Amino acid sequence: MIQAFNALMKRDLLLAFRHRGELANPLLFFLMIVTLFPLGVSPEVVLLRKIAPGVIWIAALLAALFSLESLFRSDFEDGALEQMLLSPQPLAVLVLAKVLAHWLVSGLPMLLMAPLLGLLLAMPDPAIAALELTLAIGTPLLSLIGAIGVALTVGLRRGGVLLTLLIMPLYIPVLIFATNAVTAAAAGMPIAGQIYFLASLLVLALTLAPLAIAAALRISVS
């Protein structure tokens, strides 16, 4: 089981690195959305500092959604997904490997880029630290929840907008707790409560989401 998990993850990572150009796209998207806000709202530092947590988190949310869309697409088209469904290994474990590999190539780079965006929006240092922490817990959560929606829409031709409709409401708790933690950190308040809540959501998603993703895949592919 662990072998299958590792093999699938290695394969997905290898596939991702063979298409290096595509890897940068969600990151550019993330950067561009954040850049639009000072242009669209105002470059005033006080205001930027106030809206920064929300802006960065909403951009991260959208970037995660758009990068997820292709999670099962190529496997579905070339039939690899059907082989996974037929394999004797538990599908939930295989799916978890795919989601993890996807997070490593899309979530982790966002984590590395976030401090830069924080500087662009004039965030104070403790807030940037909190932003990193919330992104570290929150982006895997986004990937896991989003993958359920991707699995449900994988067989559809115009799944993109539909995916956003399905998944956005489910992202709301993550957004609330994460942005609140960052805002609280900027004001010098403790953020342990919000972080614990995010972490418990992550544990819940880690245990339940793979099962839901597997069930959804079985329905969409059959």
Place this chain on the structure above:
Amino acid sequence: MWKFLHKLASPRYFYAISGKFIPWLGWLTAVTLLTGLYFGLVKAPPDYQQGDSYRIMFIHVPAAWMSMFIYVLMALWSGINLIWNIKLADVMTVSSATLGASFTLLALVTGSLWGKPMWGAWWVWDARLTSELILLFLYLGYIALVSAIEDRRTAARAGGVLILVGVVNIPIIHYSVEWWNTLHQGPTVTKFDKPSIHLSMLIPLLIMAVSFKLYYLTVVLMRARIEVLDRERRSAWVRELFGTQK
């Protein structure tokens, strides 16, 4: 008991028996709706704080109850369908979705109509209003997913997974929104101390709630019958029923 349930789950039997129930349910709905409205709008005394405008509660509160009740019901049916593979359960889920969305919309609209004189604004980011809006998004997402998948069985099963994921998330969303709201509590929101409701207002409210439930049952059965007919249109009993040949 089990035998009866099995029989009920067969589309043909369901079609016949629901046809007998619908007129009765329809009349009961009309009677309870009229009595509820009469006691609510005419008999109940005006509120000492809110005057007459509180009367929208008799529509608003039952609609909000229904919006949540239907979602839970849909989750139950989806679970039954995914576990025991009973076709009728997904017929009921699919037929309930639009009704649930309509009740949610009704609760939102009446809430904002009440909010204008009370809060001085059509929309306030109040915790309950916000959760209700998110519930509407969940319903609309379900409807969008089901209508995007062409094969009906697949659509119903995929929708079922989405509903079950949603039902796990609803408490989380609700409490996170409530928690968010206590932090952002704006000055425009005047929080009323909830006085314990007087009996003369409670009774019409309960009658209205029963009436909304009956309305839902009536309409969902009507919609489910049509759905059953449509799905089974190639089967022998439907042909027999309408006397059509191939």
